[in-house]
Amino acid sequence: MATGRTDPERRDRIIDAALDVIVDVGVAGLSHRKVAARAGVPLGSMTYHFSGMDQLLHEAFTRFSGTIVAVFEDHLGAANTPEEARAAVTDLVHHLSSGNQRELILTHELYTLAAREPAFRELTRTWMGRSRRALEWHFDPATARQLDALIEGLSIHRALETEPHDRALTAEAVARVTAAPGPRPA
Incomplete structure (x- = not known):
């Protein structure tokens, strides 16, 4: 997977993955780890692109x-x-x-x-x-x-x-x- 600098769609993929995870497990089951795995991005991308779960x-x-x-x-x-x-x-x-x-x-x-x-x-x-x-x-x-x-x-x-x-x-x-x-x- 490309780095954040050469992967301009990464942020959008994370947002889409968050919606998919919410469908699967609800807001209560949402975690940075689950979203990162679904989006196919390193866990560190979550805090790089979003200040926290509320922003995501x-x-x-x-x-x-x-x-x-x-x-x-x-x-x-x-x-x-x-x-x-x-x-x-x-x-x-x-x-x-x-x-x-x-x-x-x-x-x-x-x-x-x-x-x-x-x-x-x-x-x-x-x-x-x-x-x-x-x-x-x-x-x-x-x-x-x-x-x-x-x-x-x-x-x-x-x-x-x-x-x-x-x-x-x-x-x-x-x-x-x-x-x-x-x-x-x-």
């Missing part, structure tokens, strides 16, 4: 959340009408829950970490903000916030159920959230 976790989860935001943007960017936007949200729920265990595990590991560590809450808030901005291409901010929660909840439910609901149920939920608002309670 932050960068790994930032990369992961960026990939999920890109999925939001791809689905929603293709929509041109309100009907297409609702269909894109339905597609998004089904894409996020379609059996990609890696994404599901990483999402839950990040949520658990953010629940315990305030520094990671900011990362999840940034992620949610970016997702909502993509939703706001088609929906007002309050509806975008509700849709974001619906997408997260339905994706989790569909991924964890033994008999996930079909697309029609998702489309109905999206239609209800995006329907014209009624009078607000006093």
